[in-house]
Amino acid sequence: MFLLLKRHIWNKRILLFWNRLWIRKDEFHSSLDLDIEAVSVMNEEERKDYFLDLNRRRTKAHKAD
Numbered sequence: 001m002f003l004l005l006k007r008h009i010w011n012k013r014i015l016l017f018w019n020r021l022w023i024r025k026d027e028f029h030s031s032l033d034l035d036i037e038a039v040s041v042m043n044e045e046e047r048k049d050y051f052l053d054l055n056r057r058r059t060k061a062h063k064a065d
Helices: 002-019 036-040 044-064
Strands: none
Touching: 002 036, 002 044, 036 044
């Protein structure tokens, strides 16, 4: 129960918000890694948005590097 709650609050909300605050110049930064714990508690629409956003952030970081 605690682990599920942690994934919903920390991984899916807080950590994802923090990673979106700015685009890192290093394309290998850990904020651009796939967060399996967050994805595991997302519905299909959230998962689709997450992958699109992650791809956008990775592309920007690649161009900045």
